Amino acid sequence: MEDCSIDEDFFKNKSWNEIKKQIPDPYWHEPYDTKKQYWEATISKIKLKERYKDITRIPNLTVTYGKIDRVKNFQSNYVDSRNIDVWLPPNYNDSERYAVLYMHDGQMLFDSTRTWNNQEWKVDETIARLIFDGKIRNTIVVGVWNNGAYRHSEYFPQKPINYLDRELKDNLIKTDLKGKQQADNYLKFLVEELKPYIDKNYSTHTNMQNTFIAGSSMGGLISMYAISEYPDVYGGAACISTHWVGDVNVKGDKVPLAFNQYLINNLPEPKNHKFYFDYGTVGLDSLYKPYQTKIDKTMNKKGYTIKNWITKEFKGDDHSEASWSRRLYIPLEFLLANNNN
Structure with a gap:
């Protein structure tokens, strides 16, 4: 309720009995006995942020290298607001231009002491x-927090x-x-709102050749969808x-086949994309090989080669940040190879 104001006329020329009947929030719980008590309590609640500043303050992330800029509750016309963590490499400066890597599930990327499972992508x-x-060009990372309960709604390609x-x-x-299909709106948020903000506030290469997107699991799906759309x-x-x-509760291969058909119809030009x-092979990841094999056939038919497409199997790796962090350098070296821009 910060930046609210009091309608003083509400308190003027009225008895407490009249005001008591019109208290707008029955869940404030304090037993007000006089008009003065209610006035003081209302003033206090308008300064709610000041009263609870020690509770509402979000702890800073701890990173080993570089620094994090957090944009709290980034507002969007397309999806719910969320935090954005922008990682800047050591010695970042405005005299240089940086490639940008957008990563989903941003709260899982940097600091295992702040994640639900005490793991991180490193x-x-x-x-x-x-x-x-x-081995790679100068790059900043934009960690886009997921939407919690509606993560699938935003990450499931529409x-x-x-x-x-x-x-x-x-x-x-x-x-x-x-009940919500939000993937298209999520991509509009990334492209029409977040990217312009990043390009305005940081020293970035704004072109397609220096803009990348990455994620795991559902984040992998929405990354595939983003570059295709x-x-x-x-x-x-x-x-x-x-x-x-897509959804482990859906039996058969109808959903994976739908993704494959989408790629057949929408894969971007291989000459300019990677x-x-x-x-x-362990846990949830053990389900993926037969479907990835079909996708690989589609990639090959569409003209993708080892120059612009890689698929790798990691025996013994499971579906976790611990596994993803161990092999993260491989896609980064492939996508962000230092070509001197």
Whole structure:
């Protein structure tokens, strides 16, 4: 309620008995006995942020290399607001231009002490080392926090759903997506709102050749979708442990086949784009190989070669940040190879 004001006329020339009947919030709980008590309490609640500043303050992330700029509750006309963590490499300065890597599930990237499972991608350690060794170009990372309960709703590619039969489509939207298809709006948020903000506030290369997108599991799906829907914006996508099954509760291969058909119809021109796919062999990742094999055939038929497409299997790796962090350097070296721009 910060920046609110009091309607003083509400308190003037009225008795407490009249005011008591009009208290707008019955859940404030304090037993007000006089008009003066209610006035003071209302003033106090308008300064709510000041009263609870020690509780509402978000702890800073701890990174080993570089620094994090947090944009709290980035507002959007397309999706719910969320935090954005912008990682800047050591010695970042405005006299140089930087490639930009957008990563989904941004709250899982940098600091295991702030994540739900005490794991992280080790993004700052990996990218800082690769930059220092000259293996990748200067790069900043934009960590886009997911939307919690509506993560699937935002990350499940929207257009492939249209390849499903009506009953399966309706059931998928109702259950897995909780009644909302938000992937197209999520991409509009990234492209029309977030990217302009990043390019305005940081020293970036704004072209497609220096703009990349990456994620794991559902984040792999939405990365594939992003580069296919916006080939003029993204030059490469890292789709790690890509969740081709879409919804594990849907039996059969109808959903993976829908993704494959979408790619057949929408893959961007291979000459100017790069794709990286991978999967492990343990746990949820053990489901992916047969579907990735079909995707690989499609990539090959569409003209992708080892110059612009890699698929890798990692035996013994499971579906976790611990596994993804160990192999993160591979897609980064492939997508962000230091070509002196």
